[in-house]
Amino acid sequence: MPTLDRVGDRLRHAETRGERLLVVYLTLGDPVTGPPADPLEVAEAVVAAGADVLEFGIPTAGTRPRGADIAASFDRARSCAPERAWELVGELRTRLPQVPLLTLVYPSTVADLGADRLLERSTGSGVDGLVLTGPDGELTADRVAAAGLSAVPLLTAATGPARRRALEDAARHFTYQALAERTGARLDPAEAGRFAEAAARSATKPFLGGFGLRGEHDIRAVAPHVAGVVVGSELYRGLAGTAPAARVTAAGDAVRRWKAATVLSGAERSRSAHAC
Numbered sequence: 679m680p681t682l683d684r685v686g687d688r689l690r691h692a693e694t695r696g697e698r699l700l701v702v703y704l705t706l707g708d709p710v711t712g713p714p715a716d717p718l719e720v721a722e723a724v725v726a727a728g729a730d731v732l733e734f735g736i737p738t739a740g741t742r743p744r745g746a747d748i749a750a751s752f753d754r755a756r757s758c759a760p761e762r763a764w765e766l767v768g769e770l771r772t773r774l775p776q777v778p779l780l781t782l783v784y785p786s787t788v789a790d791l792g793a794d795r796l797l798e799r800s801t802g803s804g805v806d807g808l809v810l811t812g813p814d815g816e817l818t819a820d821r822v823a824a825a826g827l828s829a830v831p832l833l834t835a836a837t838g839p840a841r842r843r844a845l846e847d848a849a850r851h852f853t854y855q856a857l858a859e860r861t862g863a864r865l866d867p868a869e870a871g872r873f874a875e876a877a878a879r880s881a882t883k884p885f886l887g888g889f890g891l892r893g894e895h896d897i898r899a900v901a902p903h904v905a906g907v908v909v910g911s912e913l914y915r916g917l918a919g920t921a922p923a924a925r926v927t928a929a930g931d932a933v934r935r936w937k938a939a940t941v942l943s944g945a946e947r948s949r950s951a952h953a954c
Contacts, residue, residue, distance in 0.1 A: 684778040684806050685828050685851045688730050689884075689905060696947045698940040699906025701886060702729040702913060702933060703782065705751040706766045707737055707758025710914070713922035717766055718773065720917070720929045725777055727930040728937030732770070733780040733809060733908060736763045738790035745861030745889075747911035750918070760791060764799050771804030778806045780830060785812035793817045797825045809854055814841075819848035830854050833877075833885065846883040852905045853883060858890035862911035865890040871899035878903040897939035902946045909936055 692699050702724045704711050711720040721732060735741075735748070737755035755763075770779060781800055788796060793816050800808060807828030813819050819829035831845040834856045846853055855877050857870050874887050887900045888908030897907050913932060920928045 684776060685731070685780075688778050689851060692730060692906070692940075696942045697937075698901045698904060698942070699730040699886070700728060700933070700937045700940050701731040701733050701780070701888070701906050701908040703733045703735070703748070703908060703910025704913075705735040705737060705748065705755045706763040707755035708751045708914075709754055710751070710917045710922075710925065713925045718770060719926055721770060722773060723926045723930045724913075724933045725774055727933035729777075729933050730906070730937075731778040731780060732774070733782055733910070734767070734770075735782045736760055736787060736791075738787055740786040740790045741784050742786070743784070743861065745863070745911055747862045747914045747918075751914050764803050767799075767803040767805060779804065780807045780809050780828075781805050782809045783811065783817065785815045788812075788815060788817045793821070797822070797827070800827060801825060807851070813845055813848075819845055823848060823850060830886070832856060835859075839880075843882060846881065849883055851884070853881075853885045854908070855885040855887050855904070856889045857887050857900065861889050863890040864892065865896055867895045867899035870896060871903070874900040874903040894935055894939040897936055901940050902942060907936075907940060 689699060704721055713719060735752065737752045737758055738760050741752060743749045743752055807830050808822050809830045810817065810819060811832045813831035819831045822829035828850040829848055830853060831849055832854045833842055833845060857873060858865055884905035886906045886908050887904040891897055891907055891909050892912045900907060913929060916928055916932055917925050
């Protein structure tokens with residue numbers, strides 16, 4: 679069971695600096711994130727470039743993400759057995775002892791691995807929290823919290839007010855607000871900003887914003903209203919189209935741009951402080 683509050687520490691650090699968390703998603707075992715040989719090379723590069731939190735997917739047999747780019751990533755990683763993926767989590771924890779690690783959990787992840795085993799592997803490998811795309815399934819936010827992990831339930835446009843409040847109560851640090859129907863969707867920055875602002879007005883707990891964030895304009899549009907932003911599909915679009923020898927550099931360059939976009943202006947900081 680984690681003894682450190684890495685997520686809370688990183689969240690407070692970002693708030694003190696007047697910026698939002700940058701959460702970068704990676705599929706463990708995908709060969710495009712490990713050129714030319716080290717499977718964790720890109721992971722280390724994005725942290726060095728400014729990523730605050732790493733979120734990772736476990737490529738189990740039955741998991742088929744809906745977003746095209748992440749689905750392709752899972753397909754490429756399918757030959758990486760789940761046990762090897764968990765070994766990579768442990769290696770990440772050793773290499774990056776202070777970086778919060780979140781596991782992305784689909785209902786199919788729970789079905790393939792079993793809830794008890796998933797919790798056991800998560801706590802044993804040093805994971806800090808679980809992002810629950812199906813928080814109403816077998817693995818509930820309350821059960822995750824009882825295991826000593828930070829539950830990060832996914833909220834969508836279909837999540838009703840009463841259920842939203844219950845999931846916010848079960849989340850230790852923040853929830854995850856989907857800005858689009860699926861990962862990789864194209865957002866209108868102004869519309870996404872208005873959606874995030876409206877969500878923030880009724881939220882009882884901070885939230886991460888994700889699904890469809892493609893670059894600095896999107897991030898800047900939602901940053902004043904969220905605790906952090908999640909970028910995944912955009913990273914994979916870039917990596918898949920880049921030669922292996924240049925992928926680490928390309929990933930670092932992209933993350934530096936995205937992180938810079940999480941820094942609030944003076945006026946935005948003032949409004950954020952007033953809202954608190």
